[in-house]
Amino acid sequence: MNDTIDITVNGQHRAVSPGVTLLELLASLALDPRAVVVEHNRTIVRRPALGDVRIGPGDAVELVHFVGGG
Amino acid sequence: MATAVDTLRDTPFTIGGRTFHSRLMVGTGKYRDNDTMVRAIDASGAEIVTVAVRRVDLDRTRETGVLYHLDPKRYFLLANTAGCATAEDAVRYARLAREAGFNEFVKLEVIGDQETLLPDVQGLLEAAKILVKDGFRVLAYTNEDLVTALRLEDAGCTAVMPLASPIGSGLGLLNPYSVRTIKRRLHVPVVVDAGVGTASDACLTMEQGVDGILMNTALAAAQDPVAMAHAMRLAVDAGRTAHLAGRMPRREVAVPSSPLEGMLD
Numbered sequence: 197m198n199d200t201i202d203i204t205v206n207g208q209h210r211a212v213s214p215g216v217t218l219l220e221l222l223a224s225l226a227l228d229p230r231a232v233v234v235e236h237n238r239t240i241v242r243r244p245a246l247g248d249v250r251i252g253p254g255d256a257v258e259l260v261h262f263v264g265g266g
Numbered sequence: 267m268a269t270a271v272d273t274l275r276d277t278p279f280t281i282g283g284r285t286f287h288s289r290l291m292v293g294t295g296k297y298r299d300n301d302t303m304v305r306a307i308d309a310s311g312a313e314i315v316t317v318a319v320r321r322v323d324l325d326r327t328r329e330t331g332v333l334y335h336l337d338p339k340r341y342f343l344l345a346n347t348a349g350c351a352t353a354e355d356a357v358r359y360a361r362l363a364r365e366a367g368f369n370e371f372v373k374l375e376v377i378g379d380q381e382t383l384l385p386d387v388q389g390l391l392e393a394a395k396i397l398v399k400d401g402f403r404v405l406a407y408t409n410e411d412l413v414t415a416l417r418l419e420d421a422g423c424t425a426v427m428p429l430a431s432p433i434g435s436g437l438g439l440l441n442p443y444s445v446r447t448i449k450r451r452l453h454v455p456v457v458v459d460a461g462v463g464t465a466s467d468a469c470l471t472m473e474q475g476v477d478g479i480l481m482n483t484a485l486a487a488a489q490d491p492v493a494m495a496h497a498m499r500l501a502v503d504a505g506r507t508a509h510l511a512g513r514m515p516r517r518e519v520a521v522p523s524s525p526l527e528g529m530l531d
Contacts, residue, residue: 206321225324231331232322233365238358240365258321260362261331264303265318265348266293266433266460266482 201253212251219246221257232259276510279478281455282371282403282424284342286313289472290502291344291457293482297491300335306485307336310495315341316373316480318348319363338368344405346373351386353393360397371403373427373459373480383433387414391421398422407459410444412451419452426452427459427480430471434483436463439471446474464494465501472505473513 200211205221212221218241222229234241235258241249251257278285291314297303307315315336323330336343345363350356353376360372376393378386385408397404403424408414410428418426428448431437438461439445449456455477462468462481471479479502488494 206324208324227322231333233319233362235362240361242365258362259324260319261322262317262333262343262345262363262366263320263330264294264297264332265320265346266295266316266480 201251203251203254204256206257206259214253215250217247218249218251218257221251222246222259225259227259232261234259276506279455281405281457281477286342287311288313288499288502289478289506290468290499291316291478291480292485292495293480294332294336295482296486298486302491303486304335306491306495307341308495309492309499310485311499313342314344314480316344316346316482318346319359319366342371343368344371344373346407347375347393349377350375351377351389353389353396356389356393357396357400360393360402361400364402369403370401371405371424372397373405373407374423375407384429385409387411390414391417394418394421394423405457410441410448412444412447415448415452415456419454423454425455425457425477427457429460430458430467430479431461433460434487435461436467436484436487437461438463438467439474442470442474445471445476449475449477462498465497468498468501469505469508472502473509475509478502 201214203210203212218234229243229246237255279289288311290310290312292307292310292312293316294303317332347356347359350359356376364370374393376386376389377383394404394406405425405427406418406423407427415426428445430439457478457480458471458476459480462484468479485491485495
């Protein structure tokens with residue numbers, strides 16, 4: 197059994213530990229949970245729930261924020 | 267608006283239940299650097315500032331996030347769905363934007379053609395209906411077609427935003443008649459979005475009686491964005507005041523301004 201699982205974060209493949217939460221993923225990427233919005237398999241996960249949602253193999257995570265635009 | 271003439275006191279600019287002093291809204295894209303952007307927005311006097319939703323750059327977050335440079339307490343952030351080509355995408359982006367937690371307003375764009383960035387009006391109406399039902403205040407970027415504007419109003423949009431000319435083109439107000447007609451026929455605010463290139467374009471646009479203008483490239487791509495922002499602020503005020511003042515009728519013949527009496531033999 198592998199000690200990591202493959203997931204996609206912002207379109208990039210990444211290997212993470214099994215059972216990692218979204219909050220732990222953000223921490224591993226040095227991202228402040230207050231500065232990003234998290235979408236997990238096309239569902240928005242609100243900030244208070246980030247520590248409860250565990251990432252599974254093949255999951256897609258999108259991390260977005262506001263950038264300059266018109 | 268403060269003017270020298272009491273009778274020209276303007277009504278406040280109210281949109282979606284919120285009231286603003288400035289009728290100029292500005293975007294935050296394409297500036298050469300963040301310091302120029304911040305100073306230009308300050309010079310514009312704008313209170314409503316648009317932003318886009320994009321993936322975090324996993325390697326250099328601090329440089330791309332616009333909120334590191336703009337105080338969301340000072341500016342009313344209006345997220346857009348720029349870049350979305352389907353109603354489904356636009357709804358997805360709008361929901362992500364709302365989750366960022368500032369307000370329920372969204373500038374809805376559904377782009378139908380990549381060369382002209384003209385809207386897909388069918389997708390626009392579809393997305394508008396979904397978002398209105400979902401509690402959003404929808405400001406819909408559209409073309410200068412009256413019937414589409416009426417349908418967007420019927421769909422519950424908070425404001426309708428016809429273009430002056432294509433996004434980023436700087437071609438100015440190509441169809442004053444259509445924009446004027448949309449303003450005359452709609453009850454919700456009409457804010458012209460896109461295409462203004464310089465101050466005279468902004469002034470002419472406001473003279474049509476519209477409630478406001480949203481611009482981005484005209485400032486960001488000016489040689490001196492801060493000076494252009496100042497010029498746009500004056501032009502929007504000038505155009506608005508001229509609209510309220512009511513222009514003289516156009517005549518095909520000259521009418522002398524000086525008396526005909528009292529001329530020498």
